[in-house]
Amino acid sequence: MEEIIYKRMNGGLIDKAIIFLHSLNRPYDLDTISSFTYGNGRVALINDEIIGIVLYGYIPKQFNCDINFTLVDVGIKEKYRRLGICKKLIGQIIYLFPKDIYLQVDQNNLPAIKLYQSLGFEIIEFLFNYYGEEKHAWYMKRSKI
Numbered sequence: 001m002e003e004i005i006y007k008r009m010n011g012g013l014i015d016k017a018i019i020f021l022h023s024l025n026r027p028y029d030l031d032t033i034s035s036f037t038y039g040n041g042r043v044a045l046i047n048d049e050i051i052g053i054v055l056y057g058y059i060p061k062q063f064n065c066d067i068n069f070t071l072v073d074v075g076i077k078e079k080y081r082r083l084g085i086c087k088k089l090i091g092q093i094i095y096l097f098p099k100d101i102y103l104q105v106d107q108n109n110l111p112a113i114k115l116y117q118s119l120g121f122e123i124i125e126f127l128f129n130y131y132g133e134e135k136h137a138w139y140m141k142r143s144k145i
């Protein structure tokens with residue numbers, strides 16, 4: 001397979017990141033990315049093309065809650081899935097930020113839940129209607145070791 005470069009999503013990559021996220025049906029714009037993550041993320045690149053991304057930042061579990069270090073969103077280009085790329089990206093964040101890490105995930109998104117569990121995340125709470133009517137989520141946490 002082609003060489004994969006893993007790196008921080010610097011300012012120069014944000015436009016490419018937004019296009020990539022749109023290709024995964026994740027309609028972020030610059031304002032949303034900036035307000036949720038301050039542009040923080042890690043990307044996997046092949047020939048300068050983004051094939052995977054993890055966004056992170058300090059956000060609340062729900063409104064009026066404490067803010068926590070959170071994986072805001074993750075996505076891997078379909079043809080590169082199941083190769084360990086997302087596990088490596090999140091693994092790098094775990095290494096770089098040795099602290100408790102949280103995330104919300106759709107309760108029906110089994111691939112993502114399995115991925116997070118394989119990295120030591122545990123379900124700690126059920127978030128009723130988190131993504132809208134009848135769209136519930138799990139709140140997951142990976143405790144700092």
Ligand SMILES: CC(C)(COP(=O)(O)OP(=O)(O)OC[C@H]1O[C@@H](n2cnc3c(N)ncnc32)[C@H](O)[C@@H]1OP(=O)(O)O)[C@@H](O)C(=O)NCCC(=O)NCCS
Pocket residue numbers: 024073074075076077080081082083084085086087088104105106109110111112114115116118
């Ligand atoms: C979820 C997603 C990010 C996983 O990325 P990935 O790079 O394919 O995941 P990895 O290859 O690193 O998988 C690591 C482990 O996660 C689990 N996993 C990943 N995809 C899985 C699937 N489709 N079914 C079951 N387990 C899965 C497995 O335990 C896997 O290890 P294994 O391949 O040795 O069995 C990817 O499927 C994706 O982009 N989905 C669409 C976007 C999305 O749902 N994002 C989640 C937002 S909360």
